[in-house]
Structures are given as structure tokens and as C-alpha cells.
Amino acid sequence: MLQVKNLDVFYGAIHAVKDISLEVGDGEIVTLIGSNGAGKSTTLHTISGLIKPKNGKIIYDGTDITETSAHKIVEMGLVQVPEGRHAFSNMSVLENLDLGAYTRKDKDGIEKDKEDVFKKFPRLYERRNQIAGTLSGGEQQMLVMGRALMSKPKLLLLDEPSMGLAPLLVKEIFNIIKEINDQGTTILLVEQNANMALSIADKAYVLETGRVVLNGTAAELAASEAVQKAYLGG
Amino acid sequence: MNMGSFTQQFLQQIINGLSLGSIYSLIALGYTMIYGIIKLINFAHGDIYMLGAFIGFVATTKFQMSFLPALILAMVGAGLAGIIIERIAYRPMRNAPRIAVLITAIGVSFFLEYTMILIATPQPRTFPAVFSPTVYHFAGLVVNNQQILILVSALLLMAGLTYIVNHTKAGQAMRAVSFDPDAARLMGINIDRIISMTFALGSALAAAAGVLVGIYYNSIDPLMGTMPGLKAFIAAVVGGIGILPGAMMGGLIMGLVEAMVSGFFSSTFRDAAAFAILIIILLYKPSGLLGKNVKEKV
Numbered sequence: 001m002l003q004v005k006n007l008d009v010f011y012g013a014i015h016a017v018k019d020i021s022l023e024v025g026d027g028e029i030v031t032l033i034g035s036n037g038a039g040k041s042t043t044l045h046t047i048s049g050l051i052k053p054k055n056g057k058i059i060y061d062g063t064d065i066t067e068t069s070a071h072k073i074v075e076m077g078l079v080q081v082p083e084g085r086h087a088f089s090n091m092s093v094l095e096n097l098d099l100g101a102y103t104r105k106d107k108d109g110i111e112k113d114k115e116d117v118f119k120k121f122p123r124l125y126e127r128r129n130q131i132a133g134t135l136s137g138g139e140q141q142m143l144v145m146g147r148a149l150m151s152k153p154k155l156l157l158l159d160e161p162s163m164g165l166a167p168l169l170v171k172e173i174f175n176i177i178k179e180i181n182d183q184g185t186t187i188l189l190v191e192q193n194a195n196m197a198l199s200i201a202d203k204a205y206v207l208e209t210g211r212v213v214l215n216g217t218a219a220e221l222a223a224s225e226a227v228q229k230a231y232l233g234g
Numbered sequence: 235m236n237m238g239s240f241t242q243q244f245l246q247q248i249i250n251g252l253s254l255g256s257i258y259s260l261i262a263l264g265y266t267m268i269y270g271i272i273k274l275i276n277f278a279h280g281d282i283y284m285l286g287a288f289i290g291f292v293a294t295t296k297f298q299m300s301f302l303p304a305l306i307l308a309m310v311g312a313g314l315a316g317i318i319i320e321r322i323a324y325r326p327m328r329n330a331p332r333i334a335v336l337i338t339a340i341g342v343s344f345f346l347e348y349t350m351i352l353i354a355t356p357q358p359r360t361f362p363a364v365f366s367p368t369v370y371h372f373a374g375l376v377v378n379n380q381q382i383l384i385l386v387s388a389l390l391l392m393a394g395l396t397y398i399v400n401h402t403k404a405g406q407a408m409r410a411v412s413f414d415p416d417a418a419r420l421m422g423i424n425i426d427r428i429i430s431m432t433f434a435l436g437s438a439l440a441a442a443a444g445v446l447v448g449i450y451y452n453s454i455d456p457l458m459g460t461m462p463g464l465k466a467f468i469a470a471v472v473g474g475i476g477i478l479p480g481a482m483m484g485g486l487i488m489g490l491v492e493a494m495v496s497g498f499f500s501s502t503f504r505d506a507a508a509f510a511i512l513i514i515i516l517l518y519k520p521s522g523l524l525g526k527n528v529k530e531k532v
């Protein structure tokens with residue numbers, strides 16, 4: 001579904017992503033873990049077309065999207081929920097969901113998917129007319145995930161969905177990620193919470209200062225000593 | 235001056251102020267929309283207003299068009315000019331430091347002014363009277379049909395804009411881009427297209443103001459945009475730059491203050507009053523009357 005080949009990304013002189021390659025198979029959950037500043041968000045931004053890489057290729061669904069503009073990539077079903085949520089906090093919950101469906105024209109389908117989102121996140125339904133900026137952090141995370149689902153993603157990129165949430169809520173969010181995956185959406189998940197991420201993922205990549213230093217199945221990495229030490233507090 | 239004539243004079247200046255102010259509002263809307271979406275004070279905006287007036291002039295004189303077709307032609311023409319200017323001058327500067335873009339905008343302003351002088355000469359032109367002036371008197375007040383035309387046209391245009399921004403998909407996308415451009419891109423919004431649309435709408439409103447002023451004052455010239463442009467910019471700041479209702483309100487306030495100053499003191503103080511308002515606002519409520527007081531993140 002997604003192949004990233006030898007990606008190099010710079011911010012001016014800063015070499016943030018160094019020769020990263022990774023692969024996400026159809027229907028998988030793949031996780032990208034690593035500490036602060038490792039280059040996880042930069043990788044996702046580059047896949048989404050928000051930043052252009054210096055070198056490397058991004059192949060999605062058999063198409064080279066390295067030079068494709070961000071909005072076209074969304075139209076193709078590759079959708080990102082960015083770090084820090086980025087809800088349109090001056091608009092209502094409903095308006096946020098409408099913007100999620102921006103690329104679509106099938107009115108009936110949109111309404112149906114909105115109902116599905118409300119089924120997944122009943123809290124959003126209760127607050128549908130509330131201004132997004134007044135939602136709690138957890139509710140905002142639900143909102144931006146729901147908003148992304150409104151665009152009917154085939155591949156969903158999630159950047160630290162558990163950031164700043166209470167443990168119970170983290171669990172709920174991860175259950176929902178699993179559920180979204182079970183319903184047919186492939187997922188590339190960036191997380192600092194390596195424990196949780198490895199528990200639901202099929203494959204994992206570990207990033208350190210812009211490089212992939214380890215990769216394998218989630219079970220292998222969860223058992224590996226290096227990962228235990230660095231990310232699982234073991 | 236007895237009390238009765240004072241009230242009368244006051245009401246008269248309100249009428250004059252509202253018609254002048256609605257012109258400022260129309261221009262201020264463009265400033266504020268463009269600022270909202272790319273954080274640029276488009277100093278060429280006053281010249282788009284001038285361009286609109288000239289298109290209206292050519293439409294009514296050369297092509298004998300009546301008011302409405304001439305207005306629409308001016309709006310479309312200026313809208314296209316706005317799109318082209320953004321495309322050529324501002325888009326390549328999208329990631330440049332703000333001061334560089336600001337200087338570019340001043341350059342565009344001079345370019346438009348002196349190109350028009352080259353084409354049309356600096357001589358003022360007489361804008362044809364598309365409506366024969368009729369003056370209505372009631373209760374000692376004087377209103378002419380041009381003032382009514384200005385006020386009604388401006389209100390209709392503002393209502394139309396408000397509808398587009400709040401109730402259409404494109405308007406929703408505009409609000410999204412102006413709030414968080416990267417998040418908007420992740421929704422699949424083509425922000426280049428939305429920025430073009432914003433320039434088109436803002437420029438069209440300025441052009442409408444240009445045509446209305448041409449009709450009102452009968453005279454247009456290539457540098458006519460400088461002062462109204464500056465005052466509309468002040469109006470946008472007074473209302474809170476980036477806030478549409480703020481621009482509408484700021485424009486009306488500017489018009490009313492100018493009318494009052496001209497009516498009760500002397501029109502020589504008119505421009506000074508406009509700048510005094512700017513200074514007062516910047517001192518006491520820099521975010522504008524409708525703006526929230528937030529410090530800009532550095």
C-alpha cells in the first residue's frame with residue numbers, strides 16, 4: 001500500500017530525515033516509534049506532501065506521489081491526523097466533520113459516514129454544535145480522528161494520538177484505532193507510547209535522530225532488549 | 235446654532251457618513267480577507283479600487299453600459315486582476331519574510347498607479363452620471379439617490395459576502411485556510427485555489443467601491459486609490475484585522491467620524507481625524523474593536 005524509499009528531508013541545513021525506507025502493507029497497522037526529535041512527524045508530513053523531500057520516493061497504491069500536492073494526496077485516500085490535533089477550534093464539531101468530507105460530493109454517503117463517526121464517538125454527537133476549541137483534549141482527539149474518517153481514508157496516518165491523554169482514554173483511543181483497522185483502513189501510527197503501539201501493531205520501525213535503527217514485527221521488537229531498554233522502561 | 239439645527243446637522247452627517255463609510259467598508263473587507271488568509275497587508279488594494287473605477291468608466295463611456303452591467307464588469311475585471319497579481323507577485327513570496335512581501339505589495343501599488351497614468355494620463359476623468367441626480371428632502375435633511383444607491387449596493391454586497399463565507403463550502407474552506415493552512419491542506423483543500431478566490435472576492439468588492447465613488451464624486455484619477463486605501467486599511471485595523479464584521483464596522487465608523495468632523499469643524503481635519511483614530515486604537519486596543527487581545531506569537 002505504501003512504500004517509502006531512501007527518504008532525505010531537510011529543514012534548511014537541518015537534516016531531519018536520513019535515508020529512511022519503510023513499507024506498509026495492505027490492511028496492516030505499522031507503527032513508527034522513537035524519542036523526541038527523531039523525525040517521526042517529519043516523515044509523516046513528507047508522506048502527506050506538506051514537505052517535499054530532497055531525495056527519495058514515496059509510492060502509494062502503486063503511484064509515485066513524491067511530487068504530488070498535499071490536497072491531491074488526500075483525494076487519493078491517504079489522510080493524516082497531525083500531531084497536536086489541529087481541530088478548527090473556531091468552528092463547530094459539525095463544521096469540522098464537514099471539512100473532513102471536503103473532497104467528497106456524495107451527499108448521502110457523507111451523511112451516512114457522519115452517523116458512523118457519531119456511533120464510534122458518541123461524545124461528539126452530544127457536542128455536535130459546540131465550538132471545537134471548547135472541547136477537552138480527549139474530545140478534540142476524537143474529533144480530529146472522526147474528521148479524518150469523513151474523507152474515507154484507505155491509509156490513515158496518525159501522529160501521536162495518545163499525546164496528553166489520561167490512561168483510560170489512551171486505551172479507548174487505541175481500541176478505536178484497532179476498530180478502524182478492522183473495518184479495512186490501513187494505519188501508519190506514530191507513537192511515543194511504544195507499549196501501546198506495539199500491542200496493536202503488526203510491524204514496527206524504530207527511529208533515532210532521523211534514521212531507522214531497528215525494524216521488525218511488533219512482537220519481535222517488543223521482545224528485543226534494545227527496545228525494552230530505550231522505550232519500554234524495561 | 236440652536237438645538238434643532240444641531241440635531242438636524244447631526245442626522246445629516248450620519249447620512250453622509252454612512253454612505254461614505256460603506257465605501258470604506260467595502261474596501262476594508264478586501265484588506266481584512268487577504269490579511270486573514272495570507273497575513274499580508276496588501277498595499278496595492280487601494281489601486282484595485284482605482285482599477286475598478288476605471289473599468290467602470292470605460293464600460294459606461296466607451297460601451298454605453300448602464301449601471302449594473304458596468305458594475306459587474308468592473309468587479310469581474312478587478313477580480314481577475316487580483317488573481318493575477320497574487321499569482322505573479324505574491325505566490326512566489328509565500329515563504330519569504332513578511333517585510334519582503336510587504337515591500338512587494340508597495341511595488342505592485344506603484345506599478346498599478348503609474349501604469350494607469352501611462353495609459354490614461356494623470357488627468358482626472360469625469361465619471362458619467364449613470365443616474366440623473368435626484369435630491370430628496372425630508373424633515374430638513376437632504377439625501378440624494380446616489381447616496382441611497384451606494385448604501386444599498388454596499389449592503390447587498392456585504393450580505394452576499396457574508397453568505398458566501400458562512401454558508402458555502404468554498405467559504406468554509408476559506409475560514410479553514412485562514413485559521414490553519416496546513417490543517418486545511420490535510421483536509422484536501424487546495425489552498426492556492428482558495429487564496430485566488432479570496433483575492434478575487436476582495437478585489438471585486440474594492441472595484442464595486444471604485445465604481446460607486448466614481449458615480450458619487452463624478453471624478454476619477456489614477457492616484458484616487460491612495461487615500462481611501464489607507465483609510466480603509468485603518469478601518470480594517472480599527473475593526474480588528476482578519477475579522478469580516480470588524481471591517482464592515484470599522485468602515486462605517488471611519489465614514490461617520492469623517493462626516494462629523496467635516497460637518498462640525500472643517501473638512502481639513504478629516505484626514506487627521508482618520509489617523510487619530512488609528513493611533514487611539516493602536517494605543518488602547520491594538521487587536522481592534524472586535525479583536526481578541528492576544529499577543530502575537532514570536
Ligand SMILES: Nc1ncnc2c1ncn2[C@@H]1O[C@H](COP(=O)(O)OP(=O)(O)OP(=O)(O)O)[C@@H](O)[C@H]1O
Pocket residue numbers: 011014016034035036037038039040041042043083192
Ligand atoms: N519546521 C521546522 N524547522 C526546522 N527544524 C524542524 C522543523 N520541524 C522539525 N524540525 C527538526 O527536525 C527534527 C525532527 O523533528 P520531528 O518533528 O520530525 O520529530 P518527532 O520525531 O516528530 O518528535 P516528537 O516526538 O517530539 O514529535 C527535530 O530536530 C526538529 O527540531
Ligand SMILES: [Mg+2]
Pocket residue numbers: 040041042083159
Ligand atoms: Mg512529532
